[in-house]
Amino acid sequence: MLQSIREKVTGWVAGVILLAVGVGLALFGVDFQAATGNYAARVNGERIPVETVRRAWQNRQAQLHQMMGGEVPEVLLAAQRQALLEEFIRTELLSQRAEKFGYRVSDRQLADRLREIPELQVDGQFSRDRYAALLRAQGLTEPQFEADLRGDMMIRQVQLGIVDSSFVTPHELDRRQALQAQQREIDYALIPAADFAAGIEVTDEQIEAWYREHSDEFMLPEKVDLEYIELTRARAEQSVTVTEEALREHFENVKDRFERPESRRARHILIPVEEGDDKAAARKTAEELAERARAGEDFAQLAREHSKDPGSAQQGGDLGWAQRGMFVGPFEEALFAMSPGEIRGPVETPFGFHVIRLEEIQAGEQQTFEEARPELEAEYRRERSQTIFYDQTQRMADLAFTALTELESVARELDLPLQKVSDFTREGGEPFGDDRQIIEAAFSEDVLERGENSPLIALGDDRAVILRVARHTPAEPRPLAEVRDEIAARIRTQAAREAAAERGRQALAKLREDKADWESVTKEMGLANVGARLVTRNDSIVPPAVLRAAFSVPRTRISGESPAFDGVSTDDGNFAVFAVSDVQDGDPAAQPEEARNGMRRLAERQVGNEEFVAYLVEAERQAKIVRTNIAFE
Template identity: 35%
Template sequence: MLQKLRDRSSGWVATVIIGLLMIPFLFVVDQSYLGGVGANNVAQVKAPPTWWQGAPKWWPASMLWEHREVGVDEFRQRFEQERMRQREEQGDAFDPRAFETLENKRKVLESLLDEKALQLAAERSGVVVGDAAVREYIATIPAFQVDGRFDENRYRLALAAQVPARTPAQFEALVRESLQQSLIPLAVGTSAFLTDAELDRILRLSGETRDIEIALLPLAAEDTAPVGDDEIEAWYKANPSDFVRPEAVTLEYIEVLGANLPAPAPADEATLRKRFEEEKARFVEPEQRLASHILVRVDADADEATRKAAQEKAQRLADEARAAGADFAALAKANSEDPGSRDSGGDLGWVERGMMVGPFDDALFTMQAGEVRGPVQTDFGYHVLQLRELKQGAQVEFEQVREELAREQAQADRERGFSDQVGQLTDLVYQNPSSLAPAAEKLGLQVRTLGPFTREETVGIGAAPEVKKLAFSEAMIEDGTASDPIQLGPEHSVVIRVVEHAPEQPRPLAEVREQVVAAVRADRREKAAIAAADALVERLRKGEAIAAVAAEAGAELAPLPGLPRGVPAPSPEGNRAIFAVAAPAEGKPAAGRFELQGGRQAVFVVNAVHPGKPEELQAEQRKSLRAQLEQIDGSIAAEAYVAAIRKGFDVVVEESQL
């Protein structure tokens, strides 16, 4: 029987039948076998076969198209990397809920699609990366180097520490793929060049200044004309984002304030004495030394000869002071260059450790009573020291510091009481996270309600960034459970729970009717102001003097000679408008208008244009600028290459997988 079937299935008739059967099969077979998006992919980049570049997308034999997929796991990994990057960059300002937008997901996906398109284009162009190039690139990665040289052990350890861990073969395949993707766009980017003529043209444009006159027009009159129902309806529909009720939450919270806790009982005598014994070293009167000195001053910028002469003088004075029967005070009065102590015989009074500069302090506190030492060098010059008397440090008695100990113990007891209450609150909330009432009842605290309030409002504890960030977080909104304690300040913590969440939603027209009317009138007023300014510009272009036009319009006239391009004067928008108009030609005045902050209009005329002067640029500056401009031009060219590649391929995205 099998032989009969084989015999009858041969020949051209059977071939035609099988071919006809294949056509519907191409449409019903699981697309994952033919390179479709599939359940495990987010998107796919497809290219027609190289031997039929113009193959239509509906061509049944799409299985012959080349394709690269963006897998779900690959997309998730890249999205998490972007999340970590933004969290590190923004710090506390990072909002996880705001990050989880379709727009952010599409940005990450677009980057991956660019990579897949580049990889596909490189393979179709015959780009091959050799083993030597891969090894050379890996050897330059700092993470794999020890003392600036590639280290095999460091390389393997670093790969093993990655999440997920990679083998050298896997990492080398990743590097090979990355190099293959980047070779063509990198070559395109680095091929950019700038001729001297182009550079001179850019310098003349970027360094250009203009002599202008500006007429600042008065504000247009308020629009008071009636606004019809049709206008109101049309404006409301055309500007829905202007009339929305922002996202809002309502919280219940428990607040723990150290100031509201009962005052702790005064510490007993035994507790205070125990604290005193434990911290006895704190309560010691510092050692004091009664000192005098003679200063031979030396300026910081003095030369070596001056310093040596000062040192020799100080040495001579020290020798005299040590001689039997010497009068140190008399020597100080006659020779010291310290105006603060000279008249009192160099007397410095009782000195404690740390009161004087380092070398002076170190010398004084190693001297014996009656000793003379010097010269001692400091930033002020050379000193001769005399230690006249010393007082050893003495232990302070308990009674002298009892009040201080009592205050410290009371503060410690208050802090301990606050911490204990926050700890108890945390334990109770964990037992019943869906309600704060049981915990509050057991601790004698009050459950308060706040809201509804929006992200922009600052009300009560909701003004604290830590509270607002948690209150509008996806986890708190969806779970409806209590937060961990949030510290708002010293001895001030709160536990919050979102009890109601209102997403952003449009406000009904009846509610915002007056706002719509005001918006329509403001739009009319702005259009009237622009029309009036445009009419004045036309008069200026026809040759009327700006002084006469400004006087007639009641405008303020202000000349601005030598205005540079790109400066925020008279405003960023104004500068762009001034340099956007063509230079004045014979019989054709250059004029224009722009809007200032607050809706005020300004008209201007350009009286003269002064190009930049390339010849004044230094050779090194010119070289640096050329390199920067070539880099910019190269980046634009590389981006254009990627866009062209993407345009020639078919991209399919499975939105449900994002």
């Protein structure tokens, strides 16, 4: 059922196709069967192919390497392997549910979605040429892509059907608003880590031990030297030969575009006929107005006084210049049969009865070949260069595929320079910047490990590249001598923070003794007490870590006679001890309507997401799922 093409996609296509369900793996009991069969998983009998997951995993690994700037810890890789397989399983589960309950995506909905994708637009409008070019670059067909997009839209319908139908009761909304607007009275004192740094000595042994234990933090990034060949549409355009014969043939094919059709400027008086109106009376009124106009009365004045057309009445009935196809049939037939100054009417249309006066005619005009030549030549060059560029890129791709592991012969055959790039990392590098397609191709298994040429990489509509790795330098630790001072500073900083935290723990031990007094303890220990403040969750003066910790203290620990004491490391490495002595819930009735509506929407979305997670858990509980680890071997 799941005809997935996810293993082929990168960049914008991946963003459209992959549905992020976003459910924590902890929700599911995941176990794997022995590696048998040719599937990565089986969901209610439907198989998820090994190769589908394997290629998606290659893409995921490339992304992880780029994010981590080199080697990725095995624990993270293991978690990501499991997460990726669960994504495929959940997508298949939801796809089956969508089919079972009759969800459908119409052709119109699919077309609307395609038009919304920014990567398929040119100047803000959907471009079929760009759509076709990008699919070609990804090795996809329109039916493949649209089938998967339609399937993912159906899955989205399942999700939104649950999320968007959720609600919260007024009581629950009041409770949430009271918590959100809650205030707490706190005292806090900061213990700066810098106060302890001066007396900390760092030995060579400590530096060397730190270097051994944290060598992955001092890595020189993995690098490759690339060779590549590049084709551009500008180069293709240079090979376009424009002949007189070709231009004239092109002119004949598009001649209609260089014709200015006849235009007519008219005025009219509209007597509308609504449902239930006396049609005969309306016709008679129009006839009388036509006779008055023919008798010499000012047509424009008659229109101002009697026409019911809101768009033209105040302009004396002036309709401006118009060409065929702009008016309803009966009106157009009459207008284009008239002579300047002639008055006709009544003319009946679905809007009512019209009296028409033709003011003037602007004859149609056909541009000559010579007049149209500059535009014709530019258009011809553009179209021919696009065709030549496409043919050249396909030939380049075929030659590179045949050459397999070298590009010199391809460059010679196509008379292209073999260009080189040094020290290209998973973060990118000139001249490609951080282009994801180039990075993923350069560090893919086929190119990096097998030494093969990359597939054709389309960089927009007018540039294409094929590359290979000429040299690979794995990530390696920086020399100890180079990072010694940096390590010493880290050790000193960490020791100072630990000393500040220990001082804070000592203060907390005293504060938690029976009948301990905040003022006396902080004074005795030489702590800088900031003083009591009544704060909200959004207070901008109290350090964020202190604020978060203070609002996390259970209410049951707080009373006026016995404050709750606690401590926390701040975001800048210092330590804070604090006391929470009072809690005051917010008043929901005092909240602005806008804030209440915002809270309601947020709460409904949270409830909806929780219900969707529960729906997924139940769907998996009912399903027959077999997992294997073949795709990751």
